[in-house]
Amino acid sequence: MAESVHLNRRGVLFVLSSPSGAGKTTISRMMLEADKDIALSISATTRPPRPGEIDGVHYHFVDTDTFKKMAADGEFLEWAHVFGHRYGTPRARVDELLDAGKDVLFDIDWQGAQQLYQEAGPDVVRVFVLPPTMEELERRLRSRKTDSDEVIAARMERAANEISHWDGYDYVLINDNVEGCFDEVCAILRAERLKRRRQIGLIGFARDLIRSVPDADKNL
Numbered sequence: 276m277a278e279s280v281h282l283n284r285r286g287v288l289f290v291l292s293s294p295s296g297a298g299k300t301t302i303s304r305m306m307l308e309a310d311k312d313i314a315l316s317i318s319a320t321t322r323p324p325r326p327g328e329i330d331g332v333h334y335h336f337v338d339t340d341t342f343k344k345m346a347a348d349g350e351f352l353e354w355a356h357v358f359g360h361r362y363g364t365p366r367a368r369v370d371e372l373l374d375a376g377k378d379v380l381f382d383i384d385w386q387g388a389q390q391l392y393q394e395a396g397p398d399v400v401r402v403f404v405l406p407p408t409m410e411e412l413e414r415r416l417r418s419r420k421t422d423s424d425e426v427i428a429a430r431m432e433r434a435a436n437e438i439s440h441w442d443g444y445d446y447v448l449i450n451d452n453v454e455g456c457f458d459e460v461c462a463i464l465r466a467e468r469l470k471r472r473r474q475i476g477l478i479g480f481a482r483d484l485i486r487s488v489p490d491a492d493k494n495l
């Protein structure tokens with residue numbers, strides 16, 4: 276049997292965005308459960324924790340002064356105001372994960388996706404998740420039972436604006452059926468990992484293959 280070949284590759288910065296409630300957190304959690312080669316970028320936020328959210332696992336919950344200091348010290352890869360709170364991606368964890376050979380998953384809004392793309396260019400893969408209808412979006416926000424009527428109304432009010440940025444993404448999916456949408460996200464990640472430009476080890480591998488052919492130079 277031929278020896279298996281492990282090729283080094285550049286890590287994928289995999290962004291999921293959507294209007295609030297479309298299901299990106301649900302899909303992110305499924306990905307993290309299913310694939311040990313991708314890890315979550317844990318954002319810092321000034322929003323208060325929801326029931327069940329754990330500091331350092333789902334978010335780093337910080338006060339506004341701490342957030343401002345982190346931003347002033349250049350600790351964020353990107354940050355934005357969303358729904359009246361500040362949210363940002365700490366740079367250190369992303370660097371650590373990439374150094375450890377992991378891909379990184381980002382659950383961030385369109386402003387963050389744009390800033391990340393400006394920083395990291397084609398290493399970033401941007402996926403936008405749409406709800407099947409606006410009625411279903413509201414139903415999902417309500418069914419989550421984590422937000423007040425006021426917060427839900429604010430998120431619905433902002434949803435059209437968030438969706439209007441759909442064309443700034445590489446892939447756009449409709450989360451009608453969660454398993455189907457998860458399969459599509461996994462297919463995108465698999466294909467992106469295989470892209471030639473990420474397969475750093477391929478350069479030497481292809482060169483060695485050519486060199487292993489006697490008198491290969493004559494036929495090039």
Ligand SMILES: Nc1ncnc2c1ncn2[C@@H]1O[C@H](COP(=O)(O)OP(=O)(O)OP(=O)(O)O)[C@@H](O)[C@H]1O
Pocket residue numbers: 293294295296297298299300301302415416418419450451452453454
């Ligand atoms: N395909 C689906 N069909 C029905 N319900 C779904 C589907 N996908 C997700 N949900 C449910 O919708 C609710 C909102 O999902 P989720 O919290 O993942 O959204 P989100 O996009 O991450 O929102 P936010 O931006 O506010 O964090 C959850 O209760 C989740 O279980």
Ligand SMILES: Nc1nc2c(ncn2[C@@H]2O[C@H](COP(=O)(O)O)[C@@H](O)[C@H]2O)c(=O)[nH]1
Pocket residue numbers: 292293294295318319322353354355357358362363364382383384385386387388
């Ligand atoms: N630009 C960024 N957006 C972020 C970040 N972390 C989360 N988010 C987005 O905020 C909204 C609201 O999130 P919620 O947890 O309060 O429902 C959602 O669109 C997230 O994707 C971040 O670091 N930067």
